């Protein structure tokens with residue numbers, strides 16, 4: 001259909017999409033006429049939110065209004081559920097292949113689409129995994145292809161994506177596929193370390209550098225020497241520390257807190273954030289020079305809801321592990337359930353899917369997981385007030401202690417699980433089969449839960 005895009009299969013097994021770069025230019029409507037933007041990405045997002053590739057300042061444009069996706073048939077414009085619709089001429093369209101020179105309208109803004117003479121290429125790996133990361137969708141295979149090329153280099157990589165999309169897995173896989181694989185892989189979660197300790201965590205300190213510094217201590221940069229340093233939640237890094245990180249990256253040397261001497265380092269840095277860091281740059285929270293130094297290679301993790309075709313392979317994988325963990329044999333998934341799972345929004349991404357499968361295997365009486373074990377978003381107004389009260393007080397405590405949301409939530413869930421199972425076992429006089437019957441959970445699962453929560457019969461009654 002298209003003479004400007006085509007797919008080629010390479011001898012290496014890789015798939016190559018050849019296209020021509022294209023230009024989008026606002027030519028009419030309410031919004032100020034933007035300058036022309038040239039794109040070569042396989043997918044370009046259009047909307048009013050600054051997170052889009054083409055940002056339109058028009059109140060009639062939805063936050064995420066439409067996308068252009070390139071495939072071997074051409075340049076597909078797709079409305080992504082906008083409020084005011086996408087039009088070509090007078091026709092409202094959900095999906096349409098654009099032709100060179102055509103004009104489409106989003107909200108009240110008219111955009112001209114032009115194909116340029118400049119060729120571009122998008123590569124797709126022939127593999128459906130990279131390290132421990134699974135995925136056969138085009139967007140994942142495009143990412144794997146990029147990671148395969150980037151991993152063996154020493155390039156700094158910035159990984160952006162929603163929570164639970166697999167950013168840490170990417171960092172691990174980059175390390176495992178590099179010449180540094182036998183060196184250390186050190187993780188620092190910038191959101192989990194108190195503000196006044198993070199400099200020392202990163203760069204170390206010498207004895208007497210501050211109250212409590214009773215000895216000299218090595219920081220993460222030194223610990224990661226010859227290996228990879230993964231800076232998680234980098235968007236949380238204090239502005240005061242950013243110049244020091246920039247210096248460490250540029251000069252490949254660090255200065256421990258309290259010391260006047262610099263130490264040479266040989267570290268590859270991979271950073272991750274669930275914020276759009278370029279936003280933080282625009283807001284003045286993140287230094288531009290550091291951003292560009294980190295984003296030499298940028299990996300954007302697609303949310304799970306945008307790649308439902310990956311769900312079956314992930315479910316199968318998590319089912320295998322969950323069966324083993326729960327001592328079950330062959331708990332499976334029906335076609336109908338799988339279809340429902342593909343339609344779910346998965347706000348917690350792959351982590352939520354994994355937790356769901358684990359929970360469903362533990363809780364099912366039968367041989368198949370069911371979607372009723374998806375965590376309900378309905379308001380639970382019949383909960384005893386005491387539960388809500390203790391949840392509220394834990395939330396208060398977590399905020400006071402500056403605990404990150406994830407840690408606070410996990411702590412609350414763990415406390416709930418522990419007291420639930422302790423009480424239930426007490427009630428059933430330590431009889432695991434009886435407890436399993438009351439809880440509606442397989443006996444083997446109870447044994448696993450008790451082991452996981454470190455509860456023994458001796459704990460009962462304490």
Ligand SMILES: Nc1ncnc2c1ncn2[C@@H]1O[C@H](COP(=O)(O)OP(=O)(O)OP(=O)(O)O)[C@@H](O)[C@H]1O
Nearest residue numbers: 132133134162163164165166167168169274350351
């Ligand atoms: N593509 C994938 N294949 C297999 N497992 C995955 C994949 N993506 C994520 N997971 C699993 O989902 C969970 C969450 O992944 P991970 O911790 O890497 O996410 P993240 O983006 O770093 O999350 P956060 O921002 O909350 O730290 C992990 O258990 C991970 O193993």
